Amino acid sequence: MNAFPPHSRVLPAADQMTEAERSRILAKAALFAPPPLLDEQGRRDLVGLSREELAAEMAEIGEKPFRAKQLWHWIYHQGERDFAKMTTIAKPLQSKLAERFTVGRPGVAAEQTSTDGTRKWLFEGRDGQKVETVYIPEEDRGAVCISTQVGCTLSCRFCHTGTQKLVRNLSAAEIVGQFMAARDSYGEWPTPKGEEGRMLSNIVVMGMGEPLYNYENVAKALTIIMDHEGIGLSRRRITLSTSGVVPMMDRCGAELGVNLAVSLHAVRDELRDEIVPLNRKYPIKELLDACRRYPGASNARRITFEYVMLRGVNDSEAEAHELVRLLRGLPAKVNLIPFNPWPGSPYKTSTPEALQRFAAIVNDAGYSSPIRRPRGRDILAACGQLKTESERARRATRDENPA
Ligand code: SAH
Ligand code: SF4
Numbered sequence: 155m156n157a158f159p160p161h162s163r164v165l166p167a168a169d170q171m172t173e174a175e176r177s178r179i180l181a182k183a184a185l186f187a188p189p190p191l192l193d194e195q196g197r198r199d200l201v202g203l204s205r206e207e208l209a210a211e212m213a214e215i216g217e218k219p220f221r222a223k224q225l226w227h228w229i230y231h232q233g234e235r236d237f238a239k240m241t242t243i244a245k246p247l248q249s250k251l252a253e254r255f256t257v258g259r260p261g262v263a264a265e266q267t268s269t270d271g272t273r274k275w276l277f278e279g280r281d282g283q284k285v286e287t288v289y290i291p292e293e294d295r296g297a298v299c300i301s302t303q304v305g306c307t308l309s310c311r312f313c314h315t316g317t318q319k320l321v322r323n324l325s326a327a328e329i330v331g332q333f334m335a336a337r338d339s340y341g342e343w344p345t346p347k348g349e350e351g352r353m354l355s356n357i358v359v360m361g362m363g364e365p366l367y368n369y370e371n372v373a374k375a376l377t378i379i380m381d382h383e384g385i386g387l388s389r390r391r392i393t394l395s396t397s398g399v400v401p402m403m404d405r406c407g408a409e410l411g412v413n414l415a416v417s418l419h420a421v422r423d424e425l426r427d428e429i430v431p432l433n434r435k436y437p438i439k440e441l442l443d444a445c446r447r448y449p450g451a452s453n454a455r456r457i458t459f460e461y462v463m464l465r466g467v468n469d470s471e472a473e474a475h476e477l478v479r480l481l482r483g484l485p486a487k488v489n490l491i492p493f494n495p496w497p498g499s500p501y502k503t504s505t506p507e508a509l510q511r512f513a514a515i516v517n518d519a520g521y522s523s524p525i526r527r528p529r530g531r532d533i534l535a536a537c538g539q540l541k542t543e544s545e546r547a548r549r550a551t552r553d554e555n556p557a
Contacts, residue, residue, distance in 0.1 A: 175401045183368055186303075188325035189281050199258040200229060201334070202327025204374060205381070215254065217247070223383070229257050230384025233334065233343030259338065260285075260331045272530030275335065276542065279304075279328055283321055284542040285362050287332040288535045289339075295355035300332045302372050303363025304544045308397055310417070311429045312462055313538045314496040315362045321546045323368040329375035333357060333385070345385055357387060359394040360415070362540045366399035366406060376410055389413070395460065400436040400444045407449040414448055415458040415489070416441065420468050421476040429467070438480070445484055456485045456522075462538070463504035463512065464493050470508075474515035481521060488516050488523040494536040 191199040200208060209222040224242055228234045235257040237248045260277035263284060267273045273289045285301040304321035306313075337343060337354055346352050357379065359365045365372045376392060379385045394406060395415040407414065418441075420426035426433040433441075451457050459481065463469050477488070490513055493503045504512070509525055516523035528536045 172401045172404070176405065179367065179399065179402060180370065183323055183370065186320060186323045186368075188279070188323055188328065188371070191325070191327060193256055193258075193280065197254055197256045199327050200225065200255050201258050202325055202330055202375065202378070204377065211255070215250065221247075225251075226381075226384055230378070230381065231345050233337060233345070235259070258327065258331065259335045260328055262335065265339070266533040266535075268530040268533045268535060270529055270532075272533070272535050273336075273339070274530060274533050274535040275332075275339070277328075277332060277335065279324075283544045285324065285328075285332075285544075286535075286540040286542060287336060287361060288530060288540070289336050289354065290529050291353070294351070296353055297356040297358050298333055298336045298354055299358045299361045300329060301361030301363055301540065302329060302359060302365040302368045304542065305546070306363050307367060308364055308430075308432050310397060310419075310431070312419075312464060312493055312499065312501050314499070314534075314541045315538070317498075318362075318541050318544070319546050320363075321544045323371055324363070326371045326374035326378065329371060330378050332361075333379060349386075349388060349391065355387075355391060357392045358415075359392070359412075360537065362542070364397055364399065365394050366396045366402035369402050369405065373406075373410055376412060390455070393458065395458075397430055397432050398436050398441045398444075399432070400440050403444040404447060407447075407451075411450050413455060413458070414445070414451070415460055416445060417462075418459045418477075419462050421473050421480055425468060429464075442480060442484065445486075451485050453485050456487045458487055458489050460489045460491055462491045462493050463509055465502040465504045465508070467501060469504040469512055471511055471515060474512045478516060478519040478521065486521055488521050490516075490523055490525045491537055492525065492528060494528055494531060494539050496534065496539050496541070 205222065205226060208225060209219050212219065212221045228240045234240055237252045240248060260279060262275055263278040264276040271291045275287045276284055277287060278284050283304045285304055287301060288299040290297050290299065303323050305318035306315045307320040309316040340353050342353055379387050380389055389410065389412045393413040393415050395417060396403065397417045417430065419430055423433060423437045426438060445457050448457060490509060492509060493501050513523045513525055530536050
């Protein structure tokens with residue numbers, strides 16, 4: 155990408171810096187690019203291609219653009235993976251497609267279901283790298299929590315994923331594929347009409363990894379998921395959680411317009427520097443300014459501030475009051491997450507009394523502040539518990555620092 159597109163020449167200096175920083179972040183993301191989409195027989199996976207790319211593939215094999223539209227419908231509306239079952243396509247073309255293309259899904263390496271109904275999959279990419287995906291059912295709907303990276307460059311102290319180095323970014327195919335494979339598991343194909351009554355009705359981009367450090371693939375995947383002629387999930391049903399990659403938040407808001415969740419977790423820079431190390435780069439004030447600019451945020455569509463409750467670390471009454479002060483004027487709600495322990499984790503969950511007191515202060519100030527009920531703890535599927543065995547091969551040229 156061009157670091158300084160023509161219009162940026164007239165931008166104020168601060169914006170030019172942000173643009174330069176965005177370019178750096180995107181260049182860094184490219185270093186951890188996923189492997190190509192071809193299988194052993196050289197066939198290309200059609201999942202994860204944009205509409206334009208799909209049309210280009212059809213043009214390449216001498217087919218008309220409407221074929222791309224037909225395929226889109228079969229792949230994302232019907233959930234069909236077998237070209238031979240795509241009945242609106244004549245047999246000779248079915249064979250031609252099958253010779254050159256596949257309609258893939260990530261491989262399922264393991265699947266577990268919690269006593270509370272939460273389901274977790276361990277998915278395996280073609281290169282053997284693994285990520286986890288979680289489905290959290292509610293009575294008449296449910297959210298799929300998808301991952302965006304194998305590991306994470308950041309190392310938030312309370313997070314299990316943060317102990318796993320970044321191995322690589324996931325491709326758009328692997329990101330969309332997690333949701334499609336979850337739908338396979340519940341047989342929710344073809345895509346139900348309208349958005350009501352779906353079992354897999356929402357997406358939270360809150361699994362492994364920092365989505366805004368893999369922005370291009372995440373954006374492509376979410377654009378596919380939001381397409382009306384396919385999966386058709388609206389941006390209101392998608393929430394992207396970031397630990398605060400400020401320069402990318404503006405782009406995410408402008409281009410995707412999905413709901414935003416921000417992992418705040420501390421109200422003072424000193425503490426946030428320690429538990430969310432990205433704070434040293436983008437401190438609380440800059441983060442909250444980016445939230446104020448976030449397009450589409452309103453009282454009807456609030457920004458969620460996630461706050462993991464760590465016993466004796468960030469859960470005092472004074473901190474609750476400070477949180478209220480910081481959020482003043484922002485269309486915000488607060489999600490209090492009781493800390494979910496993992497093997498070797500250095501913190502304890504706040505006591506129920508501390509949780510209640512904290513929630514009451516935030517609530518009395520007019521911010522909704524539900525305490526998130528932990529789901530799937532028995533199978534290590536709750537927030538911050540995801541981790542896989544994938545390790546990065548040694549490469550001397552890559553460093554660990556974010557962007
Ligand atoms: N990287 C993104 C999204 C993934 S983490 C982010 O940090 O926002 C999803 C949420 O789970 C974040 O709010 C994260 O801070 C929280 N989390 C991480 N570890 C946790 C733990 N052990 N207990 C509870 N929540 C945790
Ligand atoms: Fe990465 Fe988010 Fe975990 Fe921090 S909380 S280490 S950003 S996945």
